[in-house]
Amino acid sequence: PTHRTLAAIKESGKLIVLTRNAPTTYYIDREDSQAGPEFELVIAFADYIGLEVEIIEKDTIKELLDALSQGEGDLIAAGLTETVKRGKQFRFGPTYQTVSEQVVCRRGGARPTKVEELVGLNIEVIANSSYSEGLKRYKDSIPQLSWITNEEEDTEQLLEKVWRKQIDCTIADSNIVSINQRYFPELVVVFEFGKAANIAWAMPK
Numbered sequence: 001p002t003h004r005t006l007a008a009i010k011e012s013g014k015l016i017v018l019t020r021n022a023p024t025t026y027y028i029d030r031e032d033s034q035a036g037p038e039f040e041l042v043i044a045f046a047d048y049i050g051l052e053v054e055i056i057e058k059d060t061i062k063e064l065l066d067a068l069s070q071g072e073g074d075l076i077a078a079g080l081t082e083t084v085k086r087g088k089q090f091r092f093g094p095t096y097q098t099v100s101e102q103v104v105c106r107r108g109g110a111r112p113t114k115v116e117e118l119v120g121l122n123i124e125v126i127a128n129s130s131y132s133e134g135l136k137r138y139k140d141s142i143p144q145l146s147w148i149t150n151e152e153e154d155t156e157q158l159l160e161k162v163w164r165k166q167i168d169c170t171i172a173d174s175n176i177v178s179i180n181q182r183y184f185p186e187l188v189v190v191f192e193f194g195k196a197a198n199i200a201w202a203m204p205k
Contacts, residue, residue: 001071
């Protein structure tokens with residue numbers, strides 16, 4: 001797949017941005033206008049270099065990463081965590097937000113306080129995520145640790161599944177958790193998972 005150089009992007013007059021629909025990234029507001037923290041950042045950047053923006057929405061992190069590697073867009077602006085594995089495949093821009101990854105369960109349900117206590121629980125995380133990368137790192141020292149990776153749903157939907165008692169716990173970024181606790185106040189953060197994570201835009205190498 002061919003990826004456009006900055007010169008080619010400027011010549012086309014348009015920056016093609018891959019994102020996903022979520023309160024922390026990009027959405028259509030009540031006035032039917034495009035909105036969201038990522039959208040505002042992208043518009044400011046495009047203005048600065050004199051470009052229009054075309055938004056392409058994808059449903060999952062996997063679809064975003066695949067689309068970028070296939071040359072479908074110029075960058076991903078979707079609350080993406082910079083990880084070692086992703087850094088081998090893509091180039092990341094400057095960090096613009098630092099979040100912590102949190103294990104989230106439901107009030108009245110399971111209350112693990114450390115990774116070892118996730119054993120035996122019904123844990124689900126989104127596929128191709130920094131969360132599943134993190135869990136894999138614990139697998140050697142805790143062989144009985146198991147979890148499901150979900151290819152179809154996003155973090156917000158998994159938080160709702162915890163709230164609906166369909167799963168025990170999931171892992172999510174702190175900024176996503178705090179927004180979703182407004183809708184699902186019974187969600188509780190039981191412990192911080194791993195160290196702080198950097199959020200940045202991803203581009204082809």
